[in-house]
């Protein structure tokens with residue numbers, strides 16, 4: 001599997017003769033396992049039609065910034081968030097200038113301004129335009145801003161000149177893009193993480209829930225994305241911002257989280273259940289607001305929710321499956337029993353009777369429980385802990 005497997009690549013095409021090679025590039029990126037959405041500038045459409053790119057990518061091609069229909073669907077912010085990599089090939093001298101200036105006067109430049117994903121450009125232009133001091137100054141600025149520059153190659157040009165300015169070949173661009181994702185310990189892996197509380201509706205205005213903040217699950221999602229994984233975060237209601245390059249699926253109830261997890265986990269390598277899922281839900285949700293009765297007591301009838309992490313651990317093939325055990329007593333004993341009866345590969349156990357760690361706090365201290373071992377990790381920030389846990393899980397799945 002290449003490091004582009006499951007990656008979402010936004011391919012920007014600007015107006016140069018090399019645009020004809022971008023059609024092949026779409027296919028090559030897909031061969032490497034990436035999904036591709038194409039954005040074309042008006043000038044690019046003079047060289048190659050959106051229809052060609054649509055047929056090859058299997059997705060509608062995006063061409064306009066101020067298209068009400070597009071904004072309602074995959075608008076520039078959604079596209080900016082969707083991308084794991086924004087690759088502009090070919091990138092003309094004009095596009096490089098606009099990127100350098102931070103101009104957002106079309107869809108592609110606006111996406112570049114909005115995205116948190118890495119940006120790579122494959123310059124393609126006449127050698128004179130490439131050598132021009134304006135282009136070279138722009139190039140220096142883009143390099144300083146950590147924009148990746150792929151090429152250009154030297155050789156014969158469409159205009160008859162010979163020199164630097166040819167766009168790299170599609171396969172060379174695929175290799176260069178793949179190298180951007182190979183450094184992380186989870187490059188090429190898909191990770192699904194549940195986080196936050198669930199809410200179980202009693203009636204249209206009331207629910208049963210818990211104090212989970214979602215911080216641990218979100219920190220794990222951020223660490224997994226930083227380690228190069230394609231990361232899907234299935235989140236109950238939280239106040240937290242989505243980490244960069246993480247695809248977040250919002251859910252409310254345990255049943256919603258269950259079906260979203262099963263759908264997302266199909267081809268995943270690592271499943272981490274960090275959510276505090278309500279064990280029970282009201283047997284019936286009242287369609288109308290429940291009224292106070294005469295009696296001083298009220299008995300609620302509850303039914304058991306599906307065990308999400310156990311359903312994932314029962315999949316075939318089974319991803320490396322990790323559960324959390326938040327306990328106020330008998331930590332190791334309960335964690336071991338969870339490991340066994342849910343068929344988990346590892347349980348991260350934490351003691352919630354100490355208020356400086358666990359639920360809603362910024363720190364955590366945990367014990368990693370496996371079949372024959374229990375390893376303690378002392379108190380530290382959830383971000384730091386998440387990075388260490390992800391590095392460890394990465395080792396485990398590559399050793400499998």
Ligand code: C5P
Pocket residue numbers: 194254273274275276277278279305306307308309310322323324325326338
């Ligand atoms: O059984 P218990 O709730 O203590 O187990 C905790 C672990 O199981 C956590 O990883 C939690 O995310 C997961 N879990 C789940 N679905 C449930 C209950 C718990 O995935 N219905």
